[in-house]
Amino acid sequence: MAVNDAERRAMTRALELAALGPRGINPQVGAVILSPAGDIIAEGRHRGAGTPHAEVDALSQLPPGAARGATAVVTLEPCNHTGRTGPCALALIEAGISRVVYALDDPGATSGGGADRLRDAGVDVDSGEQRDAARAVISDWLTAQRAGRPHITVKWAQSLDGRAAATDGTSQWITGPDARADVHRRRAEADAIVVGTGTVLADDPALTARDGDTLYAHQPIPVVIGSRATPPDAAVHRHPHDPLFFSTRDLHVVVRDLHARGIQSVFIEGGPTLASAFIAAGLADRVLAYIAPVLLGGDRLALTDIGVPTIDAARRLTIDEWVPLGADLLAIAHPTAPEPQSKGVR
Template sequence: MATATETDAMRRAVALSARALGDTAPNPVVGCVILDASGTPVGEGWHQRAGGPHAEVHALLAAGERARGGTALVTLEPCNHTGRTGPCAQALIKAGIARVVYAVADPNPSASGGAATLRAAGVDVEGGLLAAEAEAVNIAFLTSVRLERPYVRWKYAATLDGRIAAADGSSRWISSAESRADVHRLRAEADAVVVGSGTLRADDPHLAVRGIDGVTQPLRVVVDTRAVITPDARVLDDAAPTLVAVGKDADTAHLPGVDTVALPYGPSGHGVDVTALLAALHARGVRSVLLEGGPTLAGAFVAAGAVDQVVGYLAPALLGAGPTALGDAGISTIAQALRLDVTDVARLGPDLRVTAVPTATAPQES
């Protein structure tokens, strides 16, 4: 059974893993802390980017010989395969680690089996320590493996009466500067930011991350069924990569040099198929999506069962008219309502940020 010292070290490893959110796709975020034989922390690290050393390797390098006979706390079961880097299970064995405690078992068949390899080499292995905390940080990777699609976080800003714009279409700024800065944090943690053509026409958004140094810019995705986007759209500049998703028979001749993907139409015959869009993004290595689209696109994602988390920024203001945050989502009666579990409520300047997940996928208490 894990000791209090090991629990503290695992909590540190979880915090370390979060430093790489948005930087490691298609790989997971992982943190590792090494304790020497007496239980003193002697090394730590995290997986910083795809193709680079894994968390265990960084931590072992920091610990050096002090790792021998010690304990490794890792947020994800050490990998057991050779890709662009070697298997971490073997690195731990070679370093003389006597005990490995991991939080979450690796669901990826090509990388799992590290725990068994360690046990076969005589290493004491324990799993499940702070599993809920580690899973919450690494939910994008875990979702992508389990569902074979990216994890989708839908973000919107609205007044207390649920309006995302006034009757005349004006929407800047409903939310506060503090809320808008927080949105850039969410963008920085995502692999792709997705908007629809309605948002494109109304706001001409840029979608790149601002105000955060050293960030890996997410892929900017415009869902533009009829390819109405023009070459001078701000989202087509070189600040970040951009993908325009269009209907299967859309004419894109006016977009030379623009990365496009043609997709089938959705079940209603309007808009692109959300499942096909997510499959295309997954094939490109996208593991987390920040959905910033307007009510029509948000409704299509909800109808497709493809929203894993909702983040609503609620401003203390009333409009009384204007578009609402969510459009038609195929819900016609109260019995069909998508029920949510609120997982966090925070004050950001004058606004409230409410975070919730669909009840069926709400995380369990640890």
Template structure:
């Protein structure tokens, strides 16, 4: 194939990497590169973010790829296609992958088959796949005579932390999000809540919305605040819009949340039932934005994995609190966050914390 034709083919390959690849890499450097590639994939959706680098025995990069979202070629297949477009011989090569290659047929075929058919000699992966159907790829490869080794990598795990937690729990990863005053009020006594926080905090919240699968609010919030629940970072509609979920028994027909499609109603107040319905819709990350009734229900049920609290330097002294009674009678039983971080956003502060172990 002529060089110019090969270049065009490579640019058209699924997951093709258009810039020059780095020089010869060790396996550890190859994993760092695979993680960097994986970050290019979407944070939302039913699939994890995965990157793959194919290395020759001397560390030369033969092909690279990453997963671009549900229904697109997986990272391993994209890397094999990239290698073909480069004219690389990958027989006996090492595939460095951020996640254990899948061993099932979903929207696409098993990656273990693609690697086998490409005559890959060794597979190094950083995180074991926790999926009931997709796991076990390493064992399948070893059974076919391909060396497959788990080499843990913190960056690869962190990249898919929420997805991994969701897959292990068989429910969406839940982020409880709110904006409040210093004295814990979500709104004033007259019900007004626009705006508790400033522009920088609201911009950050919109970026988070654009990175998740769904947002849930109660019918009370819809009736009082009439939110659109869209993701608008930079004041513009994001390409990806999370599913808008209205929870409760009240009819909210005519409210802004129903404009333009992309919204569903769940006629239930049971957090377990809500999550089960969303899991069936392939929701893997969910923001629960309130109000207090819905937030409190999820907290009481022990179904909140992460807290995102945007705190404004304001006092109200009255008005609805962020959460209602959680049934906690003594300080020793209080919910305590782990891995707590804080970030200044203009005059406001974002406090994040994890509430469930192993996430």
């Protein structure tokens, strides 16, 4: 049975609801219940660990029996396991839901399989509606589940000819105020912000996320990687969060540690050395390249060695969006390589 217009509109609404939920160890999920006539009769969303999942939250808005013959539209495949809450697939079956439309398959080894359980119970199931939009809402969570590490964004600013600084090392400011404001907004969306000791020693960054002179309510945890000591009076020590320091060069060790601390999204703000190291290690889920209409020349490249000895080994990217920011241009891209295999749970 093909997805109809009412179900498409309901999925758009479910995605809006999902985005309202908190980011954390559980995914942001939204659900909408449609009557047999296609009218919205209930809405729900997941509100945090230990609270009802979106489907159950929506069903709770209805009196007993009111969901019989209805359609549930959900941004993520209804779960099929008992954790702090029961399986949503079973809740939908017991409520008498006759059809389920969902966007993304649940990648969990134990929580997945809800669609099959629904079908076995005679529920009509359709998947994939607005899949890409749903993936964008929970990209951090998906990476954490599939790869066992945070979702990693590598950011840099460059001149049109690919330089991160002038010959004397000066780099403030390659980009304009609109681009810099965009960077701070994106910092505020991350759980952690990462630089190398070289950046700390050269620029003494505060590593905060600011809206003008005001700190955003959410601040990323500052992370410094490198063997050189950070001065006790460095600005990073005045950050709202205590900084984390890693002296290892093994970035996989770092991201595993961050994942174990519950960090699901990381913003790489360091210079060319650190950005290149993360890309070379295959630890870049998204690239943000802020490109300014200026020429610098010289050898201060935005990226250095990323492990590409020949053109056949080039790290191919897919452009997700080109964003004009004043006189500058932001390229948002992701690697075209296949995603890691599922290994997480919902």
